Amino acid sequence: MQAYLAVALVFMINMAGTTLPTAIYHDYQRAFGFSSATITVIFASYAVGVIGALLTMGNWSDQLGRKRMLITGLAASAVSALTFLFADCLAMLLLGRLISGVSAGIFTGTATVAVIESSPPESRAKAMLAATSSNMLRLGFGPVLSGALVEFAPWPMRLSYIAHIALLSLAVLLLRGSPETVRVSEHPKLRIQRLALPRGVRAAFVPVALSGFAGFVVIGFFTAVSPQVMCDVLGYCSGLLIGLAVFLIFICSAIGQAFERRIAQQWRQRVGCVALVVGLMCLIVCASQRSTIAFLIGTILCGVGQGISFRASLGELSNRSPAERKAEVTSAFFVVLYVAISLPVIGIGIAVQSLGISRATIAFAVVTIVIVLISLVLLRRVEKPQ
Incomplete structure (x- = not known):
């Protein structure tokens, strides 16, 4: 091997x-x-x-x-x-x-x-x-x-x-x-990773971070909350089916990342965000109509959209970052992503207790759609002519 x-x-x-x-x-x-x-x-x-x-x-x-x-x-x-x-x-x-x-x-x-x-x-x-x-x-x-x-x-x-x-x-x-693959230092000087944004990256960071944030909020939802949606809303409580449903969004994300390079650069973020929005709208239909088909289509579109927007965001930040600052910018981006996969999910859990799983899912989808649309508006403002 x-x-x-x-x-x-x-x-x-x-x-x-x-x-x-x-x-x-x-x-x-x-x-x-x-x-x-x-x-x-x-x-x-x-x-x-x-x-x-x-x-x-x-x-x-x-x-x-x-x-x-x-x-x-x-x-x-x-x-x-x-x-x-x-x-x-x-x-x-x-x-x-x-x-x-x-x-x-x-x-x-x-x-x-x-x-x-x-x-x-x-x-x-x-x-x-x-x-x-x-x-x-x-x-x-x-x-x-x-x-x-x-x-x-x-x-x-x-x-x-x-x-x-x-x-x-x-x-x-x-x-x-x-x-x-690297030369091990005899006298290592370990330090905490510094998070910083060069001036030329800041304007582009906000919209791509927002789209990445929305995509990882969706990943967090499917990983932590979708088992309850499947069991309480759709009536599927099989551990294997729940595992396969979560696997579906990850494999679709991988497909989206592989497909991203086939899209013209100026359209990558937009295509990913649109797929996310449509996928989230399907989740609204799933929660309101108890539709398994809407859940499957929403899972696929959310996964593909997340994959496209994630890889496009990384590429955009890499292109705009000075060579000596790429690691810092990428680390800052990943911190945003892991905040997205944690704190909002806790909010969803609290909402489930007060609103019920169906209404909490609808509220989650609506809020996330708004975040994606804001990121698209901001992205359009910072785009440079190709």
Whole structure:
């Protein structure tokens, strides 16, 4: 196996673990008597760990080495799985998600760069695709794995984590056989990642950050709240079906990212945002009419739109950023994205308790549509003639 494929497989195994609880949330809710808001808080604690790791360790692999940081990320993932395995209270579930977020924060930048650096020049384009668009596929494998085990195997709240620990052992073996791609510093000077926006980037950052924010709010909704929509609104409570539905939005996001380059540059953000808006309108129809077809179409369009707008946003920021400031700008962008995947979802959980799942879904879709439309208006103002 080529080195970059081995590192990509390690990336997949680790990130799949971050979405394992998705198909198990319903079991946690029944077993511990949690409210919808509590479930979304458990989900959102993941983002706290991601943001903390991005800010503190985002650039450490440049000095400590890619492999050393990836091993650290795998170790954090194993600790998270063990915490979930023995969890018997809310505090342990929160801790497990927090540590899982730390693992993802370490991997998000380091593994992406490691996959690309491990590839030979003739495979660089394939490696870049494996490191970017396929990341969503990795996240989608977790709910499918846990959903299948919840549906057909014993120990619904335990077995998924045992399986993940076994896969992490395989990941360590793959990583040990992979080459180090940077020179390890003998006297590393570690520092917190600085977040800053160069003057020439600020005007463009707001609209692309808003569209990225909206896309990741949608991802957060599907990962944390859509299981309740499927069960309470549509009547599908199968763990496997819930896992497949969550996988669908991730695979559609990957398709959107792969398709993005085929769209003329000036239209990429617009196409992605329009797909998001139409997908969210389908969610409104789903919640009001209890329509499974509307849910499926909305999931597909939201996934494709999120993928297109996400990759277009990254490309826009990269093109406008000075070479020596790209990492800072990208880190700032990812912080916005992980805030989007956490805080709004807690708000949705609170809304579910007061409004009910159908009305809360409609309110979520309307607010998110407004955010997307605002981003389109602002994007038009900062566009330069091609």
